[in-house]
Amino acid sequence: MxxxxxxxxxxxxxxxxxxxxxxxxxxxxxxxxxxxxxxxxxxxxxxxxxxxxxxxxxxxxxxxxxxxxxxxxxxxxxxxxxxxxxxxxxxxxxxxxxxxxxxxxxxxxxxxxxxxxxxxxxxxxxxxxxxxxxxxxxxxxxxxxxxxxxxxxxxxxxxxxxxxxxxxxxxxxxxxxxxxxxxxxxxxxxxxxxxxxxxxxxxxxxxxxxxxxxxxxxxxxxxxxxxxxxxxxxxxxxxxxxxxxxxxxxxxxxxxxxxxxxxxxxxxxxxxxxxxxxxxxxxxxxxxxxxxxxxxxxxxxxxxxxxxxxxxxxRAEAQWDEALCAYKAKFPELARELAARMQAGAAAGASGWEAAVPEFAADAKGMATRVASGKIMNAIAAHQPALIGGSADLDPSTFTMLKGCGDFEPANLSAHDRQGSSGGGWSRAGRNLHFGVREHAMGALMNGMAAHGGVVPFGATFLIFSDYMRPSIRLAALMGLHVVYLFTHDSIALGEDGPTHQPVEQLASLRAIPGLTVIRPADANETAVAWRVALETGDRPVALVLSRQDLPTLDRALFQPADGLRRGAYVLADAPGGSPDLILVASGAEVSLAVAARERLARDGIHARVVSMPSWELFDAQPPEYRDTVFPPALGARLAVEAGVSQGWHRYLGDGGGVLAVDRFGASAPGPVMLQEYGFTVDNVCARAARLLRR
The missing domain is CATH 3.40.50.970 (Thiamin diphosphate (ThDP)-binding fold, Pyr/PP domains)
Known part of the structure; x- marks a missing residue:
């Protein structure tokens, strides 16, 4: 032509x-x-x-x-x-x-x-x-x-x-x-x-x-x-x-x-x-x-x-505006909700959800943070109509099913196909998306949903399989899209499935992506605050990294409030008079280990500060004055404890610091055995701390 x-x-x-x-x-x-x-x-x-x-x-x-x-x-x-x-x-x-x-x-x-x-x-x-x-x-x-x-x-x-x-x-x-x-x-x-x-x-x-x-x-x-x-x-x-x-x-x-x-x-x-x-x-x-x-x-x-x-x-927009005015007159509640999702940001426009976020009582046995996350999601779902998503065929393990919210599915599914549904019915209005075993598509679909607007998509899989969706995660960060990733089974502690399923380098890999906020909460209450941050952060993706194993729910009457997570790292427990001999810093599941080691060290006359550090990105965004209160420049004895590769930790530890990490692949054994064999024990943390002090 x-x-x-x-x-x-x-x-x-x-x-x-x-x-x-x-x-x-x-x-x-x-x-x-x-x-x-x-x-x-x-x-x-x-x-x-x-x-x-x-x-x-x-x-x-x-x-x-x-x-x-x-x-x-x-x-x-x-x-x-x-x-x-x-x-x-x-x-x-x-x-x-x-x-x-x-x-x-x-x-x-x-x-x-x-x-x-x-x-x-x-x-x-x-x-x-x-x-x-x-x-x-x-x-x-x-x-x-x-x-x-x-x-x-x-x-x-x-x-x-x-x-x-x-x-x-x-x-x-x-x-x-x-x-x-x-x-x-x-x-x-x-x-x-x-x-x-x-x-x-x-x-x-x-x-x-x-x-x-x-x-x-x-x-x-x-x-x-x-x-x-x-x-x-x-x-x-x-x-x-x-x-x-x-x-x-x-x-x-x-x-x-x-x-x-x-x-x-x-x-x-x-x-x-x-x-x-x-x-x-x-x-x-x-x-x-x-x-x-x-x-x-x-x-x-x-x-x-x-x-x-x-x-x-x-002309087309003017006709739509006219129809929207008539819609507002006939369906005012729906119109207000839709306007909030269109204009103020799908999550920010919702109301009442903050009060619905649960608080968890202190419990030495506690619960896995993946379980806590599921409870939190279901508590806020009714107040956050924009929240929609699912998992890569892992709902029973990631606890991401929104109960009673229905499934987003075609209308002609058979009863056999509908086994394991959310129980809320099947329609386009359903908020549980069944992505199937398709991690990469899940990540890219979430990007499209967020770019469309009006929804806050979430997607869940095991942390190890974040590798399958990494290109989509990178693009979400590049675009500044509001998507929420839920990565469970976050360490070698997942156990018997072995090294193919035990994430080692994934935390470091995700932290390397500019514009992605990675949060690994230490207990149920930190998980609740992490969800608040995830919904409030409208200009970037957020990844919540969650445990398979139960973690103690810390007694916040004895420790600092979980809201400290908002600053990325905070002093969870300090030495008498705020003058520690060393700092134990950990994220996620290893925070409770650091707390136990602190108690053992105190019996030996060593006074340790425990820093919970769930998010490097949130911490790096804090003013230098705050960062120095958490990690005083003059205190060089610092030990990081995290069940992942050590890469990146030395930026927070200085020349006098050390890392208890996992710089090799895992093995097939029960989770407690894995932690014992890889040195994630109170005895080993205390021994490593003592060696730092003898330098």
């Missing part, structure tokens, strides 16, 4: 002009930066044009309008196409920023970044992530619609669209998410697959020869094939048919040509990840009838046509 210029005023001519405007804005961006991916924009511009001008409900002047359709460019390497769409339709992305594509300080970075570029819904680039994010967005839309919509009032009613690539569909996270999306019958999820047969290094036939349509049909998706990616009429018809599929997500396989129009590089991997080159740009423009100069040319008819998106979006 070649562009025609002013003089051809027909609809087909205008469509062609607009499509080539998208193509060459993108090509010029990449060439000007001398870096980027021109192939996808050249091939996929027609499908993007049809979607954005004929279907996408959005308002460029208000990118955060809640009932907008969501669009995800999962193939984030084609970001130049997205920036062209955003600029032309009127988002706050001026042409000057397109000219700064991939340059320092630009809001048009190499891959799309949420929170940086207006109109970008999620940060994409690692392939498959955006695909799974879109599934999470569709889940959030369906959940909110089920809770708030009433007959005649479709207050939450929008689609999730995306453009996905060959590489996206090769990634395992996309397969996990696609399987769940089909099972959940997410009919308002529609993806256009840029089926160009070329990857960065070769043709897809070198590694990818499956029948994609058959695979997705087996997942429960509606599939269609558009044989010519330049056939805008057939693309439009396919999108109409996909929108009519209310009980199945849709994948439209659009056969395109990577680097379309490039005489020397079309359909070759050379068009994928490198600029065309100045000469090839000229030849491509000449081939498609586009002016060779100037660069960044935008014909006025194309500019005017794209600009209509703002007026159209304003």
């Amino acid at each position: 070649n562009a025609t210029f002013p003089g051809d005023t027909g609809a087909a001519g205008l469509d062609a002009l607009c499509i080539d405007t998208l193509r060459f804005l993108s090509v010029d961006m990449v060439q000007n930066a001398n870096s980027g991916h021109p192939g996808l924009p050249l091939g996929a511009a027609p499908m993007a044009y049809v979607l954005w001008t004929h279907f996408l409900k959005h308002h460029p002047a208000n990118p955060q309008w809640f009932d907008r359709d969501r669009f995800v460019l999962s193939a984030g390497h084609g970001s130049a196409l997205l920036y062209s769409l955003l600029h032309l339709t009127g988002y706050a992305l001026p042409l000057e920023q397109l000219k700064q594509f991939r340059k320092w300080g630009s809001i048009a970075p190499g891959h799309p970044e949420r929170g940086l570029t207006p109109g970008v819904e999620v940060t994409t680039g690692p392939l498959g992530q955006g695909f799974a994010n879109g599934v999470g967005m569709a889940i959030a839309e369906a959940s909110l619609a089920a809770r708030y919509n009433r007959d005649g009032f479709a207050i939450v009613d929008h689609f999730t669209y995306g453009i996905v690539s060959d590489g996206d569909l090769m990634e395992g996270v996309a397969a996990e998410a696609a399987s769940l999306a089909g099972h959940l019958q997410l009919g308002k999820l529609i993806y256009l697959y840029d089926d160009n047969g070329v990857t960065l290094s070769a043709g897809t036939g070198m590694a990818f020869s499956e029948d994609v349509a058959a695979r997705f049909k087996a997942y429960g998706w509606h599939t269609q094939v558009v044989e010519d990616g330049n056939d805008t009429h057939t693309i439009e018809s396919a999108l109409h048919a996909a929108r009519a599929q209310t009980a199945r997500p849709s994948l439209i396989l659009v056969r395109t040509h990577l680097g379309y129009g490039s005489p020397g590089k079309q359909d070759t991997f050379e068009a994928h990840g490198s600029p065309l080159g100045e000469e090839e740009v000229r030849l491509t423009k000449r081939n498609l009838g586009w002016p060779e100069a100037p660069a960044f040319h935008i014909p006025e008819p194309a500019r005017a046509h794209f600009a209509a998106a703002n007026e159209k979006g304003a």
